[in-house]
Amino acid sequence: MKRVLLIGNGAREHAIGETLKRFGAQVFTYGKARNPGLVELSEGYEVGDLKDFDAMRDFARKVSPDFAFVGPDDPIADGTADMLLEMGIHSVAPLQTVARLESSKSFTRDLLAKYAIPGNPQFKVFYDDAGMEEWLKELGEDFVVKADGLMGGKGVKVSGDHLNGHEEALAYARECLAGGGRVVIEEKFVGQEFSYMSFCDGVNTAEMPAVQDHKRAYEGDKGPNTGGMGSYSDANGSLPFLQQSDLDEAAEITRQVAKALFEETGAQFKGIMYGGFIATAKGVRLIEYNARFGDPEALNVLPILKTDFVNVCEAIIAGDLKSLPVEFEQKATVCKYIVPEGYPENPQKGQKIEVGAIPEGIKMYYASVDQTDEGLIMSSSRAIGLVGIADTIEEAEKAVQASCSAVSGPVFYRKDIGTQELIQQRVAMMQSLRG
Numbered sequence: 508m509k510r511v512l513l514i515g516n517g518a519r520e521h522a523i524g525e526t527l528k529r530f531g532a533q534v535f536t537y538g539k540a541r542n543p544g545l546v547e548l549s550e551g552y553e554v555g556d557l558k559d560f561d562a563m564r565d566f567a568r569k570v571s572p573d574f575a576f577v578g579p580d581d582p583i584a585d586g587t588a589d590m591l592l593e594m595g596i597h598s599v600a601p602l603q604t605v606a607r608l609e610s611s612k613s614f615t616r617d618l619l620a621k622y623a624i625p626g627n628p629q630f631k632v633f634y635d636d637a638g639m640e641e642w643l644k645e646l647g648e649d650f651v652v653k654a655d656g657l658m659g660g661k662g663v664k665v666s667g668d669h670l671n672g673h674e675e676a677l678a679y680a681r682e683c684l685a686g687g688g689r690v691v692i693e694e695k696f697v698g699q700e701f702s703y704m705s706f707c708d709g710v711n712t713a714e715m716p717a718v719q720d721h722k723r724a725y726e727g728d729k730g731p732n733t734g735g736m737g738s739y740s741d742a743n744g745s746l747p748f749l750q751q752s753d754l755d756e757a758a759e760i761t762r763q764v765a766k767a768l769f770e771e772t773g774a775q776f777k778g779i780m781y782g783g784f785i786a787t788a789k790g791v792r793l794i795e796y797n798a799r800f801g802d803p804e805a806l807n808v809l810p811i812l813k814t815d816f817v818n819v820c821e822a823i824i825a826g827d828l829k830s831l832p833v834e835f836e837q838k839a840t841v842c843k844y845i846v847p848e849g850y851p852e853n854p855q856k857g858q859k860i861e862v863g864a865i866p867e868g869i870k871m872y873y874a875s876v877d878q879t880d881e882g883l884i885m886s887s888s889r890a891i892g893l894v895g896i897a898d899t900i901e902e903a904e905k906a907v908q909a910s911c912s913a914v915s916g917p918v919f920y921r922k923d924i925g926t927q928e929l930i931q932q933r934v935a936m937m938q939s940l941r942g
């Protein structure tokens with residue numbers, strides 16, 4: 508039985524832990540709160556700060572794992588995999604130098620440009636004010652301003668959405684310069700976004716089913732951006748608005764990026780390369796990379812992974828991914844997140860929720876909740892992820908929708924995620940873009 512040290516305590520880590528256990532591993536979790544799902548499935552559980560490397564080291568020493576899995580972006584960017592490697596523990600998570608793929612937007616844009624990898628927008632990286640105004644004029648009405656570092660999903664601001672006009676763009680760009688010393692200003696794409704995650708052993712990649720996440724808080728894709736209110740995937744591994752060529756282009760970009768990362772840094776990327784892509788009228792473009800599983804996307808793909816996940820993790824570490832057929836069940840999935848009222852701007856914090864009977868076949872993952880003597884208490888973030896799995900998206904949506912009422916308390920969720928109406932809007936948009 509393999510012993511795995513799992514870092515993190517959200518729904519994504521609950522899904523990772525559950526899948527490791529499904530394939531026979533013993534899971535030992537280090538997280539900043541007690542996720543009831545992870546507490547139940549773990550052989551050992553330590554609550555601690557994810558920045559506290561001394562505490563993590565002590566726990567790792569006690570556990571003596573065969574390998575580690577680091578779930579969230581912050582500890583990956585902080586170099587948790589490097590710290591564990593110094594102790595002789597290999598991780599399914601990239602070393603800090605290649606984790607810059609997520610933690611530095613300018614690093615990734617420059618990497619694609621230097622190695623002539625397709626998918627980049629027109630972009631410029633600024634270290635001070637000089638030339639910013641002129642570049643915005645060149646881009647015109649449509650632009651994106653990106654803070655360079657990790658900003659908890661709040662660093663990217665888009666024209667017509669968060670930024671009205673060049674004055675606001677310049678003000679935000681200056682804020683980014685003051686905060687991180689660097690800002691990326693780039694062309695805005697029009698199309699449909701999709702998440703395409705790959706296992707990567709440093710050389711070889713194995714793609715997972717494509718997923719579409721829903722960032723906006725309210726139905727009809729309205730309201731403020733969130734960590735993701737829910738997501739869906741289709742039984743054929745693609746999405747109803749995509750063509751096979753979109754997936755092929757995206758996978759090829761990821762393969763080339765893995766190669767370029769090694770050439771650039773001398774370190775191999777071992778972990779999950781999560782490409783946030785957009786299908787446009789002119790083909791696939793890269794919005795950004797993350798160096799970890801997506802959340803909620805992990806909740807869509809991990810429950811339908813057919814290949815032994817422990818073997819996949821070991822193959823990533825050994826650089827031997829090509830020896831495995833990485834396969835998923837041909838099932839559609841729909842995930843809906845139950846979140847506190849007021850989320851994301853004025854969430855009810857510390858409120859109690861109750862979870863009633865979850866219908867058979869529905870997967871439930873605990874996110875930002877704490878199991879206390881008073882019951883299940885929400886933080887200010889997403890609380891519970893529910894996932895329906897079926898032969899079609901329509902059936903999966905109906906099944907998960909019927910399960911949402913099992914969670915009671917001051918919460919809400921998006922009823923429209925995975926519905927035929929919403930999906931048809933996306934299909935129609937891409938049809939009109941592609942002419």
Ligand code: GLY
Binds near residue numbers: 735800801804
């Ligand atoms: N699905 C958004 C994220 O994981 O960052």
